[in-house]
Amino acid sequence: MIFTLARRMISEVEPRLLWKFAFNFGLKGMVSVERFKRRLKQGVHFPPFLYISVINSCNLKCQGCWVDVQSPRKMIDKATLNRVIREAKRRGNSYFGILGGEPFLHPDLLDVFDAHPDCYFQVFTNGQLITDAVAQRLRTAGNVTPLISVEGSSTVSDERRGKLNVLNRTMAGLEACKRAGLITGVATSVCRTNIDDLLSEAWLRRLIDLGIHYAWFHTYRPVGPQPNEGLALSPEQILQVRRFVVTMRSKLPLAIVDPYWDHNGEALCPMATGVSHHIGPSGDIEPCPIIQFAKESIHDDRGIYNLLTQSAFLKDFREASAQATRGCVVLERPDLVKAIVLKHAAYDTTSRQTALEELDKMTPRTSQHNPGNEIPEENWAYRLAKRNWFFGFGAYS
Numbered sequence: 001m002i003f004t005l006a007r008r009m010i011s012e013v014e015p016r017l018l019w020k021f022a023f024n025f026g027l028k029g030m031v032s033v034e035r036f037k038r039r040l041k042q043g044v045h046f047p048p049f050l051y052i053s054v055i056n057s058c059n060l061k062c063q064g065c066w067v068d069v070q071s072p073r074k075m076i077d078k079a080t081l082n083r084v085i086r087e088a089k090r091r092g093n094s095y096f097g098i099l100g101g102e103p104f105l106h107p108d109l110l111d112v113f114d115a116h117p118d119c120y121f122q123v124f125t126n127g128q129l130i131t132d133a134v135a136q137r138l139r140t141a142g143n144v145t146p147l148i149s150v151e152g153s154s155t156v157s158d159e160r161r162g163k164l165n166v167l168n169r170t171m172a173g174l175e176a177c178k179r180a181g182l183i184t185g186v187a188t189s190v191c192r193t194n195i196d197d198l199l200s201e202a203w204l205r206r207l208i209d210l211g212i213h214y215a216w217f218h219t220y221r222p223v224g225p226q227p228n229e230g231l232a233l234s235p236e237q238i239l240q241v242r243r244f245v246v247t248m249r250s251k252l253p254l255a256i257v258d259p260y261w262d263h264n265g266e267a268l269c270p271m272a273t274g275v276s277h278h279i280g281p282s283g284d285i286e287p288c289p290i291i292q293f294a295k296e297s298i299h300d301d302r303g304i305y306n307l308l309t310q311s312a313f314l315k316d317f318r319e320a321s322a323q324a325t326r327g328c329v330v331l332e333r334p335d336l337v338k339a340i341v342l343k344h345a346a347y348d349t350t351s352r353q354t355a356l357e358e359l360d361k362m363t364p365r366t367s368q369h370n371p372g373n374e375i376p377e378e379n380w381a382y383r384l385a386k387r388n389w390f391f392g393f394g395a396y397s
Contacts, residue, residue, distance in 0.1 A: 001249070001251060001253050001379070002379070005255060008208075009213055012181065012211060013213075017139065017181065017182065017183060018183075021145070024094050025095055025120035028094035028095075029048070029389070030389050031092060031094075032093050032094055032095070033275075033390070035048070035092040036048040045309060046091055046309050047277050047308070048095070048276075049093070049276045050276065050277065051097040051098075051277070051279070052076065052081070052097070052099065053100055053101065053279065053281045054075055054076050054098055054100065054101075054103050054106045054109060054281060055074070055075035056068050056069060056074045056101045056351070057105050058100055058102040059105070059128060068351040068352055071352070074281040074282045075106055076279070076283055076298070080298060080299070081108075081112050082115055082116075084298050084304050087305060088304060088305075089116075089119065095119070096122075097122050097276075098122065098123045099278075102128075102129065104123070104129035110137045110141070113137075113138070113143060113144050114140075114141050117143060119143060120144075121145070122145050122147055123146050124147050125148055125149070126166075126170060126173075127148035127149070127171075128166075128170055129173070130148075130173035130177060131173075132176050134176070135179065138177075138180065139180040144182075145182065145183045145184065146182060146184055147187050147216060148185065148187065149188070149189070150186050150188055151188065151194055171210075175210075178211035183214075184212055185213065185215060185216055185257070187216040187217075188215070188216070190217055190219050190237075190241055191220035191231035192230065192231050195233065195241075199217075199241060204248055204254055208254055213254070213255060215255070215256050215257070217241055217257070217258055218258070219232075219238055220232055220233065221290060221328065221367075223330060223331075223358070223362070224358065225358060227358075235370055239370060239375070242265065242375050246265075246376075247378075249377070250378050260327075260328075261368065261375075263376065263382070263383045263386035264376050264377075265375040265376040266374050267325075267326040267327045267367070267368040268326055269321060269322075269325075269326065269328060271287045272317075272318050272322040272329070273322075274318055277308065282297070283299045284296075287314060287317040287318075287321075292349045292355045293348060294349050295312075295346050295347070296311055296313070296314075313344040316340055316344065320340055328367035328369075331362075331364070331366070332365070332366065332367055332369070333364065334359045334360075334364060335359075335364075338356060338360070341356065
């Protein structure tokens with residue numbers, strides 16, 4: 001199926017965009033990971049992949065969202081974004097995940113993409129602001145893949161995302177991406193209300209018909225100021241997600257992303273492995289998007305490399321999390337998260353300033369870590385990529 005997917009992309013995507021993807025993301029991404037692994041041997045942790053929430057504002061209000069989308073606008077200005085990207089590039093980084101809020105509300109985002117033709121950007125978006133004009137700008141840049149969030153049927157989408165006609169507007173963005181010939185993905189936060197609709201071969205075949213090239217399945221995490229614990233999956237359902245992903249990878253010409261298991265099917269946390277950290281819309285450097293505490297900010301003139309490699313807070317989070325679980329430390333051990341925050345006197349990066357209280361109210365639950373029930377990768381390409389260039393790296397040894 002890997003070769004069938006390659007034929008699909010060759011026929012559906014402009015060669016220049018494929019080259020940008022293969023070189024900026026593929027080849028340079030692997031080189032970045034190799035540099036990361038060499039640094040690890042020296043005890044230096046600078047992640048090969050940075051995730052940046054460029055703005056907190058959003059045109060939707062999704063259930064369980066931990067971002068302060070209704071608060072006064074915070075965003076990282078263009079000059080600061082460009083500086084952080086340039087500094088990371090000097091360390092070999094070429095891939096950047098762009099999050100929000102809704103990233104396309106950032107007034108200078110497209111200019112940032114244009115300024116870095118030697119990088120590759122994945123934009124986590126609801127797709128509703130991707131017009132034909134925006135899609136053409138992305139095509140011209142050639143170094144961007146939109147990852148568009150779809151949460152289920154029209155009824156489920158409206159309920160989950162807090163507005164009416166959400167799915168139709170999202171599909172309009174998908175269609176604009178297809179007309180522009182972009183490499184496009186669909187992300188789904190799998191929960192109890194959409195697992196039957198979206199964890200199906202029929203749904204993936206529909207995505208293929210829509211011109212989608214990859215799907216990203218992640219499981220709903222009840223965090224933030226209004227967590228909906230009723231949406232959280234059971235341990236059996238999380239295994240169902242993993243089994244479905246592994247099976248479909250060998251069956252359909254569609255790439256399927258899941259960053260929370262390694263090639264042997266063992267759970268992992270990208271934050272604990274050190275492969276990624278998160279920069280919030282105020283510039284705060286956080287362990288991951290759902291741990292909204294920090295000790296450092298990109299507005300500090302020490303530079304992103306020094307800030308990340310010299311942070312005792314991030315180091316403690318990586319090590320303590322890896323010792324506690326291979327899964328999500330926030331879900332399994334909110335008490336440990338709070339203890340590390342208090343130990344380092346880390347500050348709350350939210351506008352609401354209630355993140356510690358939210359940890360106190362959380363009910364510990366299982367995450368993707370389910371010892372004895374590992375489901376290894378079956379497809380050779382995924383096994384090869386995960387073993388060598390994605391995620392594990394001995395963090396749990």
